[in-house]
Amino acid sequence: MPSLSAFLKSLILLTVFAFIGGGLFLYSGFYPIGADTPHHPVTYWALETLRERSIARVAKNIDVPADLDSSDRLLAGGADYNDMCAGCHLKPGKLESDFTIGLYPSPPNLNLPEDEHAHSHGPSDSNTNAIKRQFWIIKHGIKASGMPAWGPTHSDERIWNMVAFLQRLPTLSKDQYQILTARGDVEGTHEH
């Protein structure tokens, strides 16, 4: 039976070889970094789990505003969604864009209900968790995914407005979407 010191020596050797092997692989350039080469399913699962666990941990203490379903929030958030998000996350009547085809992982289609485009959460408070998750993702972004952090340039109120709009987006028709998101003459151009 091998002694404890022999076992430790083997462990150290294995660790050293793993570091050297990893370093050689990093510097070799053999990793296919292109967005058109999908991850191995195990890598994809690991990254997705890492993302979801991280967001669930940091988003759980976010307070959701009580007036999230107000028409004012829908109006304010709709215009921002159209300008900042619709290119990747689509809008009613649009099933794909250059971004949804080219980005990897592909951005979720937010016109679909939550259970069809993303991941299900707890059974009872799943909607509240999904709302917190959306706010956190819009504010902080996600590393190496193409999702930017809008927090540094947008206030929490503006981000909540976008979250409010997202709750109604899957139910909107093309015409309703156009009316809610068009900035028209009302916004921006008439500030005295």
Added chain:
Amino acid sequence: MKTLLTHLSIVLIILSGHAYAHDPSEHNEKKENPKCEKMKSMDHSKMNSDDPVMQAMMKKCMMEKSMMEKSMHHDENQSEAGPEEEPAEDKAEDEHADHQH
């Protein structure tokens, strides 16, 4: 040292101003007007006046209508005044004075 700190503060204040200067008007390059006439062709039996989507559309179209009326009123006043009554520059100044929002 004080001068250095003062200069550094000024630079930081200027930079922080840029970081938060993200106004909605910055998104206004491809301005589109709401097509409120489409509301007439929507299925009214499915419309509920308590629905926030419905309320938001009504608000948007009311605001748009009021802006258009103001704009038309503004244009009418300009054409009624006529170019001969007073020099164009003076007239423009007067209108701005009358039209403070």
